[in-house]
Amino acid sequence: MATQVGTKPRRLQLRRHRGPQRARLDWREPYLGWLFTAPALIGLVIFLVIPIIAAVWVSFRDWNGLSPIFESEPVGLANYRELLLEEGVRQRDFAISLRNNLYYVIGVVPVQSILAFVIAVILNQKFLKGKGFFRTAYYFPSITSSIAVTLIFVFLFQTNGAINQALPFQDIDWLDNARGLIHNFLGVFGVEDGPAFLTENEFMGLELWDWLAGPSVAMTAIMMLVIWTTTGTLMLIFLAGLQNIPVSVEEAAIVDGANGVQRFFRITIPLMRPTIFFVVTLGLIGTWQVFDQIYAGTAGGPRKTTFTPAYLIYFQSFTNSKAGLAGAIAVILFAIIMFFTWINRKIIRDTGDV
Amino acid sequence: MRRNKLVVLVLAFALIAAACDGGGGATTTTAGVTTTAAPATTTTAAETTTTAAATLEGVELKLWGWSSSDAENTALSDLVAAFNEATGAKAEFQPQSDYDTTLNTALAGGDPPDVFYVDSFRLADLAEAGQLAPVPEGVIDDPDDIYPSLREAFTYNGTWYCPPKDFSTLALVYDPAALDAAGVAVPTSWDELTAAAEALTTDTQAGLAMGVEYPRWAVFLFQAGANLTNADVTEITLDSPEATAALQYVADRYADDTFVRPSDVDAGWAGEAYGQGKAAMTIEGNWIVGYLKDSFPDRQFAVAELPAGPDGKGTFAFTVCYGVPANAANPDASWALVNYLTNAEGALAWTNAFNVMPARVSVADDWLSSHPELEAFVTGADYAHRWGFKPGFGDVTGVFNEQANAIVDGDATVTDLIGETVAAGEDVI
Numbered sequence: 001m002a003t004q005v006g007t008k009p010r011r012l013q014l015r016r017h018r019g020p021q022r023a024r025l026d027w028r029e030p031y032l033g034w035l036f037t038a039p040a041l042i043g044l045v046i047f048l049v050i051p052i053i054a055a056v057w058v059s060f061r062d063w064n065g066l067s068p069i070f071e072s073e074p075v076g077l078a079n080y081r082e083l084l085l086e087e088g089v090r091q092r093d094f095a096i097s098l099r100n101n102l103y104y105v106i107g108v109v110p111v112q113s114i115l116a117f118v119i120a121v122i123l124n125q126k127f128l129k130g131k132g133f134f135r136t137a138y139y140f141p142s143i144t145s146s147i148a149v150t151l152i153f154v155f156l157f158q159t160n161g162a163i164n165q166a167l168p169f170q171d172i173d174w175l176d177n178a179r180g181l182i183h184n185f186l187g188v189f190g191v192e193d194g195p196a197f198l199t200e201n202e203f204m205g206l207e208l209w210d211w212l213a214g215p216s217v218a219m220t221a222i223m224m225l226v227i228w229t230t231t232g233t234l235m236l237i238f239l240a241g242l243q244n245i246p247v248s249v250e251e252a253a254i255v256d257g258a259n260g261v262q263r264f265f266r267i268t269i270p271l272m273r274p275t276i277f278f279v280v281t282l283g284l285i286g287t288w289q290v291f292d293q294i295y296a297g298t299a300g301g302p303r304k305t306t307f308t309p310a311y312l313i314y315f316q317s318f319t320n321s322k323a324g325l326a327g328a329i330a331v332i333l334f335a336i337i338m339f340f341t342w343i344n345r346k347i348i349r350d351t352g353d354v
Numbered sequence: 355m356r357r358n359k360l361v362v363l364v365l366a367f368a369l370i371a372a373a374c375d376g377g378g379g380a381t382t383t384t385a386g387v388t389t390t391a392a393p394a395t396t397t398t399a400a401e402t403t404t405t406a407a408a409t410l411e412g413v414e415l416k417l418w419g420w421s422s423s424d425a426e427n428t429a430l431s432d433l434v435a436a437f438n439e440a441t442g443a444k445a446e447f448q449p450q451s452d453y454d455t456t457l458n459t460a461l462a463g464g465d466p467p468d469v470f471y472v473d474s475f476r477l478a479d480l481a482e483a484g485q486l487a488p489v490p491e492g493v494i495d496d497p498d499d500i501y502p503s504l505r506e507a508f509t510y511n512g513t514w515y516c517p518p519k520d521f522s523t524l525a526l527v528y529d530p531a532a533l534d535a536a537g538v539a540v541p542t543s544w545d546e547l548t549a550a551a552e553a554l555t556t557d558t559q560a561g562l563a564m565g566v567e568y569p570r571w572a573v574f575l576f577q578a579g580a581n582l583t584n585a586d587v588t589e590i591t592l593d594s595p596e597a598t599a600a601l602q603y604v605a606d607r608y609a610d611d612t613f614v615r616p617s618d619v620d621a622g623w624a625g626e627a628y629g630q631g632k633a634a635m636t637i638e639g640n641w642i643v644g645y646l647k648d649s650f651p652d653r654q655f656a657v658a659e660l661p662a663g664p665d666g667k668g669t670f671a672f673t674v675c676y677g678v679p680a681n682a683a684n685p686d687a688s689w690a691l692v693n694y695l696t697n698a699e700g701a702l703a704w705t706n707a708f709n710v711m712p713a714r715v716s717v718a719d720d721w722l723s724s725h726p727e728l729e730a731f732v733t734g735a736d737y738a739h740r741w742g743f744k745p746g747f748g749d750v751t752g753v754f755n756e757q758a759n760a761i762v763d764g765d766a767t768v769t770d771l772i773g774e775t776v777a778a779g780e781d782v783i
Contacts, residue, residue: 064745066461066483089749089778159620176617178763302617303756303763318454320748321479 058327065323072324079328087205090325095204095211097307098336101288103215104308105340107223108230109283116231116279120238121268135239142232146292153225154297174221178303180213181220216305222293230286234279241275242268277348284340288333309333410441413687416467417676418457421449429707436703437694445691461485466679468688472516474507474673474742478587481510482745487678488513493689495697499714501671507740508675516675517696520710522639523734524573524669526658532559532634540658544577544603547661551612554634560614562607563624563633566758568751569741570624570637573670574600576739577663582754583779587744590779592772600663601768608762615762629653639672640731643709657730671738673713711735746782753778 034041054069059079063072083094119138123131141149156162157174164171179187186192193199194209201208215223245268253263269276291310298306300315309329317326417434421427431447438445448467450456454476460466461483472480480486489497494517497505504518528540536554541547551561564570568582575581580597583590591597607613614633621627628636629650636642637660646653660669676695678688694700701712705721711732712721718732743750754775760766 064479064483065458066480066485068464069462088781089753090781093749093752173618178759301759303759304752315748318458321483321745 055327055330058324059331061324061327063324063327064321065317065326066321075324079325080332082325083328083332084204092205093304093307093312094309094329095206096304097309097312098204099206099211099213100215100219100305101290101308104219104223104290105284105287107215107220108226108287109280111223112227112231112234113276113279113283115227116234117238117272117276119231119235120242121264123235123239124242135236138235139232141229144229146229147296149229150225150293150296153221157221172217175218175298176302177217178301178305180216180305182212182214184217185214216302218298218302219306222290222297222306225293225297226287226290230283234283237279237282238272238275241272245271273348277345280344280348281341284344285337288337288340309336410443410687410690413443413445413684415443415445415469415684415687415691417445417447417469417691418450418453418460418467419447419471420453421451426708429704433695433700433704434691437691440694441690443687443691461679464681466681468682468684469676469678469691471519472508472675472677474671474675474740477508477515477675477742478510478744478747480677481513481515485680486515487680487682487685488515489517490685490689493686494693496716499698499716501713501715501735503671503735503738503740504673504713507671507673507742516677517692518673518675518713519696520701520705520708521671521673521713521735522641522710523671523731523738524570524637524639524660525730525734526635526660527628527638527642527655528635528658529628529654530656531654536634540656541661542659543661544663548607548612551607551635552610555612559631560619560627560633561612562635562637563614563616563619563621563627564637565624566608566615566755566762568754568758569670569672571601571604571754571758572739573637573660573668574604574663576668576670577660577665578603579663579665581739582750582775583743583783587747588783590776590783592779593776596665598768598772601771605761605768609764615759618762628655639670640709640711640728643728657728659730659733667737669734669738670741671735672741744783750775750779750782 058069058072060074060076061072062075062078063069082088082090084091122128123134123138128134154175158164159171159173161174163174194207194212198209198212199207203211249267249271250263253267258266289310290308291314294300294306294308294311295314300307300311310333313326313329313333316329317323417430419430427447427449434445434447437443445468453471457466457470461480466485472486477486497514497517500517501521504521505514508514508516508518526541532554533540533550536550538550538553539546541550547562554561572582575592575597578596578600580591580594580600582592604613608615614627616622616624616627619627619630619632621630621632624633624636624638625642625645626649627633628638628642629646631653643657646655659667662668676692678685678692682688695704696713698714698717701714702717702720704710705712706724709725709728711728712718722729722732754771757766757771757774761768761771
């Protein structure tokens with residue numbers, strides 16, 4: 001309610017202003033519109049639309065990435081069949097990459113979103129001194145080159161590196177440990193092998209027991225790295241959202257006798273729902289496409305536990321001469337991202353409008 | 355006001371982020387563009403000299419490769435400048451960052467460089483894609499002088515595609531002082547290797563450091579008379595008793611901790627583990643020599659041939675050749691440059707400066723006179739196996755590596771490794 005009251009006069013003002021201008025520009029307006037957007041549009045078409053169409057087209061062909069693209073043979077759905085239906089090394093690798101990335105998403109998205117929200121709320125307090133400093137400090141990792149950050153983290157995560165020095169317990173072999181966290185946890189209770197129904201049944205060429213491995217220690221290290229770098233960006237978005245909550249609503253709640261906790265859950269969170277949706281969507285898209293950190297940090301190892309679909313696309317198209325297959329992975333990855341975004345939208349919509 | 359400022363700030367950062375994203379792709383292009391600018395010296399050399407081979411006068415040639423070190427780039431550029439001086443051509447060495455990606459794009463786009471590096475592992479991909487020109491009759495001086503195992507490495511489906519630039523083999527690098535102290539001789543058989551590794555293993559030092567990957571483990575397959583595939587790469591031959599025995603031998607050494615995986619001793623690769631004194635022996639290629647001299651100048655080492663297995667000696671040869679694209683603009687000029695770089699004089703001039711070896715038998719002695727301590731690497735060429743299969747085989751070696759690491763972790767057996775690798779291999783073939 002209050003937001004509408006706040007913005008209404010401004011909107012009217014704009015409309016009144018537009019009247020005479022509109023008449024003067026009448027016939028030129030559509031052309032000028034296209035002209036002004038042309039630089040961005042041309043860029044989008046060349047670097048986004050055409051590559052996307054090409055990727056979809058290539059996914060139906062047996063292209064090696066080396067010969068001219070139009071000389072490739074059409075193979076229909078063979079690439080998709082190889083990834084999804086036919087048992088074999090390609091399907092298993094794809095399954096492994098999906099498993100790894102799924103755990104990565106489950107680990108990264110909630111943590112980075114909640115952390116960013118908490119930091120944003122703290123930085124939004126009126127009494128806090130040195131806000132500008134903290135804002136810059138938290139945002140800094142996000143504007144640093146991801147490759148540079150990854151290389152530094154690789155040093156930090158060495159067995160005799162800074163992180164193990166700082167931790168009180170015995171040295172962890174961060175980047176070369178392929179054991180899954182869930183398997184490790186079960187190992188504490190002496191469970192080393194899964195029950196028969198998990199080890200004997202497979203989905204997409206991978207034992208159910210292996211699906212349940214959890215992220216490997218190496219993947220966990222990458223997750224920590226990514227959370228550290230992206231939290232700053234998300235914090236900034238949350239901060240922008242928080243500052244858009246009108247003070248009057250907050251004040252009204254105080255007058256009504258709401259305490260701090262009530263105000264947070266009944267006012268801040270509901271009003272922040274669009275921002276939360278935006279941040280979680282950004283997080284889902286970004287995490288399903290993780291590449292830089294894998295490429296520079298672990299190159300898919302140890303034992304393929306940091307293989308992700310995006311890294312598999314790179315490997316298949318540039319080092320394994322299977323660009324058609326890589327195209328199919330890209331299309332499936334797109335579908336996965338759309339699916340998760342849709343679920344996210346549904347969840348947040350069901351609890352109120354976005 | 356404050357609110358608006360923040361929104362603007364967010365937008366500005368979003369734009370910067372977008373620009374940075376785009377920048378990733380652009381950097382490669384810029385790198386390509388900057389290197390195109392010809393080093394002034396090369397061009398002048400070509401212009402001032404107007405001697406032999408009038409056909410090459412003023413012909414521009416691009417030679418693409420990856421960059422290993424500044425010294426190597428300079429040496430190759432010097433050699434190319436000498437070619438320009440002799441022929442009047444305007445050839446130029448242009449090292450590329452992200453080599454595979456850049457080369458793929460150039461080839462697929464139909465605008466390849468005139469001559470480019472081809473790794474033996476990539477040969478099958480390029481040949482199968484029809485992107486490489488076979489070596490025409492008579493353009494390469496005395497082709498029979500090239501080691502047969504190296505010519506074989508660049509032969510696909512019976513066609514020879516390119517002459518090797520140089521090569522490296524795997525050999526046993528060891529610490530003579532440690533061997534003396536432990537009272538063991540340089541191992542020449544598997545049994546002796548087992549004994550030596552055991553004798554050399556202490557609390558702080560493993561007997562031998564070796565990467566857990568196909569390009570290392572496979573030497574034991576060769577020594578046992580086994581191999582991953584048959585010679586034509588039409589059949590997977592890993593499920594043989596010889597292969598099982600060889601892999602079991604290796605797995606047992608890791609299991610009793612006399613062999614060690616570099617990452618388990620916090621080293622990036624076996625050479626680093628050896629340099630840091632965490633292992634008394636390692637199985638590595640010639641590149642370790644320059645590395646040890648640079649990074650661990652005080653660490654002593656000697657090189658011996660790999661111990662022989664039940665079926666005799668076996669090692670890997672890793673090699674790179676100069677390829678000419680199938681649709682080269684000026685094939686004669688391209689081949690003239692390739693020949694200049696790979697004939698006996700060119701090979702010797704190129705390899706003398708480095709710890710890579712000339713691919714020609716006739717200059718081996720000459721090269722050895724200046725690198726006598728590296729003889730074991732050269733000898734390996736006589737029985738070396740090539741590193742290369744057929745397109746899409748990276749998946750298969752990937753499975754092998756994954757399973758081999760699982761063995762070392764104690765999560766898999768040799769039977770698992772063979773089963774999984776054979777399944778993957780049959781899938782790809």
